[in-house]
Amino acid sequence: MSKSVPITVAHGDGIGPEIMAATLHILKEAGANLDIETIDIGEKVYLAGNSSGIEPSAWDSFRRTKVFLKAPITTPQGGGYKSLNVTVRKTLGLYANVRPCVSYHPFVDTKHPKMDVVIVRENEEDLYAGIEHRQTQQVYQCLKLISRPGSEKIVRYAFEYARRNNRKKVTCFTKDNIMKLTDGLFHKVFDEIAAEYSDIENEHWIVDIGAAKLADTPELFDVLVMPNLYGDVLSDVAAQIAGSVGLAGSANIGEHVSMFEAIHGSAPRRAGQNLANPSGLLLGAVMMLVHIGETHVAERVHNAWLRTIEDGIHTYDIYEEGHSKQKVGTKEFADAVAQRVGQKPETLKAASYKAAEERNAEVRRATPRQSAKKDLVGVDVFLDWTKGTANDLGDSLSKLSGDGIKLDMMSNRGVKVWPGGHAETFCSDHWRCRFLATTDGDGVSHPQIISLLKRVADAGFDFIKTENLYNFDGERGYSLDQGA
Numbered sequence: 001m002s003k004s005v006p007i008t009v010a011h012g013d014g015i016g017p018e019i020m021a022a023t024l025h026i027l028k029e030a031g032a033n034l035d036i037e038t039i040d041i042g043e044k045v046y047l048a049g050n051s052s053g054i055e056p057s058a059w060d061s062f063r064r065t066k067v068f069l070k071a072p073i074t075t076p077q078g079g080g081y082k083s084l085n086v087t088v089r090k091t092l093g094l095y096a097n098v099r100p101c102v103s104y105h106p107f108v109d110t111k112h113p114k115m116d117v118v119i120v121r122e123n124e125e126d127l128y129a130g131i132e133h134r135q136t137q138q139v140y141q142c143l144k145l146i147s148r149p150g151s152e153k154i155v156r157y158a159f160e161y162a163r164r165n166n167r168k169k170v171t172c173f174t175k176d177n178i179m180k181l182t183d184g185l186f187h188k189v190f191d192e193i194a195a196e197y198s199d200i201e202n203e204h205w206i207v208d209i210g211a212a213k214l215a216d217t218p219e220l221f222d223v224l225v226m227p228n229l230y231g232d233v234l235s236d237v238a239a240q241i242a243g244s245v246g247l248a249g250s251a252n253i254g255e256h257v258s259m260f261e262a263i264h265g266s267a268p269r270r271a272g273q274n275l276a277n278p279s280g281l282l283l284g285a286v287m288m289l290v291h292i293g294e295t296h297v298a299e300r301v302h303n304a305w306l307r308t309i310e311d312g313i314h315t316y317d318i319y320e321e322g323h324s325k326q327k328v329g330t331k332e333f334a335d336a337v338a339q340r341v342g343q344k345p346e347t348l349k350a351a352s353y354k355a356a357e358e359r360n361a362e363v364r365r366a367t368p369r370q371s372a373k374k375d376l377v378g379v380d381v382f383l384d385w386t387k388g389t390a391n392d393l394g395d396s397l398s399k400l401s402g403d404g405i406k407l408d409m410m411s412n413r414g415v416k417v418w419p420g421g422h423a424e425t426f427c428s429d430h431w432r433c434r435f436l437a438t439t440d441g442d443g444v445s446h447p448q449i450i451s452l453l454k455r456v457a458d459a460g461f462d463f464i465k466t467e468n469l470y471n472f473d474g475e476r477g478y479s480l481d482q483g484a
Contacts, residue, residue: 004035005292008061012071013042014266015276015330020071022278022334023285029338030300032289037061042073042266046081053084062092068259069288071281072266086130089123094252094259095150096157097121097231098287101218101238101248104348107309108243108318115218115242118167120158121231122186123252125150128228135464136384139413139430146182146227148369151189157253158225159197164354169201170194173210173226173234181479186227215241239263246277246317249284251291260288274329277315279305282337286351295353302351304340308333310347311340372472378408378436379449380478381456382465386429394418397433400455405448408436411481432481436469 009024011017027034039058046053053073062068068088075081088094098120105113131143155172162170172190174183187204194202205213207230213220215237226234239248245264252259262280270276282305289298312325313336319327328336344350385393390410397407410418411434412427435452437444449468456463470477 004033005067005294006035006037006065007067007069007288007292008037008039008058008065010039010041010058010068010070010073012266013044013074014072014268014271016042016071016073016266018271018274018330019262019276019278019281020069022330023069023282025334026282026301026304026337026341027285027289027297030297030304030341032294032297032301037065041070041084043076046076051080052082052087054087059091062257066257067288067292068257069281069285070259070261072262072264074266074268086128088259089252092254092257092259093124094254094257095122095124095153096251096253097123097235098161098251098253099235099239099248099263100283100287101235101242103242104247104306104309107312107323107348108247108314109320109323110241110243112218112241115238117214117218117221117238117242118161118165118223119231119235119238120154120161120223120225121235122150122154122226122228124228126228128232133465135382136429138428144179144182146185148185148189151186152193155186155190155193155225158223159193159200162200162223163197167200167222169203169222170197171202171210171221171224172204173207173224173230174204175207175230177206181477183227190225211237214238218242236263244277244318245280247279247283249280249282249287251284251287253291258288258291260284260291274331275316276330277317278330278334279315290353298353299351300341301337303344304337304342306345306348306351307340307343308337310345311336373474375443375471375474376445376468377443377471378405378434378469379444379452380467380469381433381435381453381463382467383431383433383456384429384462384464385431390417390421390425390427390431393431393433396459397456397461400452400459401435401438402455403448403451404438404442405435405444405452406438408434409481410434414481416481430464434469 011020039061041054045055073084098118100118103110103112103115125145125147127142127144129143129145132140134140158170172187174187176183176187190204211234214234236245239245248263250261250263261284264280267276286298286302313328313333314324315333316327394410401407409416411432415425417425417427453463
């Protein structure tokens with residue numbers, strides 16, 4: 001008998017315990033040899049006073065097993081409770097979220113019978129870094145952080161996933177026509193890495209038209225890779241249009257630990273009624289089995305599930321007259337899948353996974369790069385100000401120029417308003433005031449910026465934030481505003 005594989009399991013809240021029991025029953029019947037460590041997470045832990053929803057001892061379990069099978073949890077209502085998923089993903093470096101979105105026509109109703117899309121989502125940065133501030137009475141900000149190493153890891157993972165799963169194309173979605181630096185970097189990295197995979201087709205779409213095409217004609221796509229926010233939104237959209245969010249499993253892959261789950265929530269209103277569909281968690285567990293090298297068992301589980309779906313044995317959420325033959329509860333569905341272990345689907349495509357030694361799943365670390373020459377050329381000073389027009393503010397700040405630094409322009413909410421602004425432009429109380437070297441081509445120093453800020457403060461202005469402006473190898477490392 002092969003050595004058992006240690007995994008960490010959390011039964012979660014709401015329908016979590018029911019669908020986890022169903023999932024583990026099927027895995028056992030399929031011959032999975034697992035050594036299970038059980039931990040508590042979620043509502044009970046939150047209410048015991050732990051704002052992260054996870055006990056400190058759980059981290060030791062993750063480090064021992066390196067694999068986490070997680071049922072949905074409930075986050076209590078009210079403030080002060082952190083997202084457990086975000087905490088786990090960031091703490092353990094789970095950089096890749098992988099969500100297959102497949103239609104099961106004609107057995108599950110869908111408008112897209114040929115859909116078979118995998119969304120690979122960057123999982124750690126972007127707007128989900130969660131760095132937000134209230135800066136004025138009127139304006140809040142959220143920082144969008146995109147790094148080259150983070151982009152390289154997720155893009156390379158997408159191409160490696162495509163290669164070892166016999167996928168033909170990888171598509172990147174960004175909004176780099178607007179966010180030219182952040183999304184621009186993601187797109188640039190995609191193009192660089194795509195050039196290393198000549199056997200796989202690649203393409204880039206602007207996310208808005210790409211999302212429209214995904215919703216309308218998903219068969220155009222194969223593997224999709226994108227930054228965090230777009231991936232979060234569109235993976236749910238893709239799962240739903242494939243047939244049901246309740247059928248989608250999810251993997252969160254890290255270099256040290258990986259987490260597997262359903263993409264839906266804990267549905268407390270359905271808890272304890274033997275109604276919930278365990279399919280999402282079960283398919284997440286199939287991804288787990290592939291990850292730990294139990295590919296034979298993964299095939300047995302997945303094909304038994306497909307055969308059950310084909311046979312029309314469905315839980316209430318996907319049951320439909322004309323498509324379904326028998327409406328069953330959670331336990332009965334699990335029993336039906338377990339009884340079909342060893343069988344394969346007759347109409348749907350049978351699942352087949354490469355053996356662990358053939359997968360070559362290792363993702364190389366970010367390529368070391370020579371540091372660019374970094375030159376400080378100015379500073380954006382942000383003000384909270386409500387005492388007049390843009391011209392009034394420009395005139396006042398111009399008088400503070402000196403010591404080799406001058407006011408160059410001002411913007412409000414990304415639109416240039418001085419010099420040469422337009423009277424129709426609405427201005428909030430949040431102003432960006434750009435100071436550059438008095439002589440074009442010169443740099444500025446930190447002492448010059450400190451001196452400028454003292455003059456601004458002494459003049460009675462409330463500066464709320466500064467952003468230093470840099471060139472990297474002579475290339476501008478900051479954006480221009482609309483109208484600039």
